[in-house]
Amino acid sequence: MIPGFVDELEFENVRLEEDDEGFFCIHFKINGMEYELFCEGKDLPYEICHSSIPHECEFCGPNDDDTCECLNVFLDEIYVKLKEHPNIRMKLLFMK
Ligand SMILES: [Zn+2]
Numbered sequence: 001m002i003p004g005f006v007d008e009l010e011f012e013n014v015r016l017e018e019d020d021e022g023f024f025c026i027h028f029k030i031n032g033m034e035y036e037l038f039c040e041g042k043d044l045p046y047e048i049c050h051s052s053i054p055h056e057c058e059f060c061g062p063n064d065d066d067t068c069e070c071l072n073v074f075l076d077e078i079y080v081k082l083k084e085h086p087n088i089r090m091k092l093l094f095m096k
Pocket residue numbers: 050057058059060061067068069070071
């Protein structure tokens with residue numbers, strides 16, 4: 001693990017989208033590239049995917065994979081950072 005890697009990421013356009021089954025997804029951008037972090041419930045993050053099309057990722061490079069292997073290494077840390085974001089914090093607070 002690279003110390004401080006997650007602290008240096010700048011998350012933009014952070015928003016949370018819920019589905020009917022209690023799952024939710026946090027959308028965010030890093031350097032203009034879009035990602036989605038899927039959660040199976042509060043504090044149960046399970047995967048970060050590329051959502052820019054085509055998949056161009058400064059961490060993985062150009063690729064065809066939905067999963068961002070590079071950011072997934074830091075899944076828990078990234079989730080903790082996103083949770084602190086004002087757009088997310090309030091929503092999570094009221095989520096069961
Ligand atoms: Zn990637």
